[in-house]
Amino acid sequence: xxxxxxxxxxxxxxxxxxxxxxxxxxxxxxxxxxxxxxxxxxxxxxxxxxxxxxxxxxxxxxxxx
Numbered sequence: 001x002x003x004x005x006x007x008x009x010x011x012x013x014x015x016x017x018x019x020x021x022x023x024x025x026x027x028x029x030x031x032x033x034x035x036x037x038x039x040x041x042x043x044x045x046x047x048x049x050x051x052x053x054x055x056x057x058x059x060x061x062x063x064x065x
Contacts (some may be wrong), residue, residue, distance in 0.1 A: 012065050018047050018054045031064075032058035 003042055011024035018031060035051045035058075046055035058064050 016063075017061055018049065018057050028058075028063055032064050033060075 011026055014024040014028070015021070015026055016023040016028065027041075027045055030041070031047060031054055035055050037051075049057070
């Protein structure tokens with residue numbers, strides 16, 4: 001088992017088809033697997049296309065968590 005003790009290490013980033021920019025794995029997971037307003041994300045972290053459309057896009061993405 002590997003324990004992560006350095007919380008200053010940046011998350012891995014990848015190009016996201018929902019946002020059209022690079023996002024970190026944490027936001028990817030939240031959008032792809034939770035994907036609703038209960039996340040209370042900031043406006044720039046909320047998919048402009050809406051949650052239903054974002055989930056459809058995420059399900060076709062190679063980074064889908």
